[in-house]
Amino acid sequence: MGERYCRECGALITGRADKKFCSDMCRTSFHNREYRRKKKEVADVNSILAANRRILEELSEKGIALLPLSDPRMQSFCTSHYTSAEQKGKHTIYHCYEYRYMIKRRGLTYFCYICASESTKRD
């Protein structure tokens, strides 16, 4: 069997065949770092979604439903992050919390089309 090295410090591991760390201290610091990394990843995605939602909210409040993605107001809008998506015929409707939008292309320009709020349709 090959030699095994600690996943945290790289030291040679002795003892049980399934050991991944040389000590409890290394195991703990490895898992603590993993926990912090995952927590940061979730926080990063949440802040992107919150920023997208803020943009959609501001545009909706101003009654703006159609805006090119190249518009400065869309500069920080991240089209790869949304809370869910639905297929309506050949269109994909993206959801960002309570807001719904489509990405439409006209010629060489991509637009964000904000769909009317569905909140009034709910029973």
Ligand SMILES: [Zn+2]
């Ligand atoms: Zn170690």
